Amino acid sequence: MDLSSANKEEVKQQVRKEMAMANAQELVNNINKNCYEMCLSKNPGASLSSSDESCLARCMDKFLASWDVISRAYVTRVQNEGSR
Secondary structure (H helix, E strand, O other): OOOOHHHHHHHHHHHHHHHHHHHHHHHHHHHHHHHHHHHOOOOOOOOOOHHHHHHHHHHHHHHHHHHHHHHHHHHHHHHHHHOO
């Protein structure tokens, strides 16, 4: 089966979208796991306290900022290796 150039690009774009979705899902899972364990070590009950909410918000902010730094560094590295 021979794919035309347009079809190859379409397949590449679909793979990129699927990888982005998988990365986003991994990010959400990691935030849930890490922030839940850190902020809600005791049973939170039916609702969250204001300190629980504050802890979760800070944890998510830090996790997202870290993810952003790491992903930008990774993209830069991949681009640099691709240009060699």
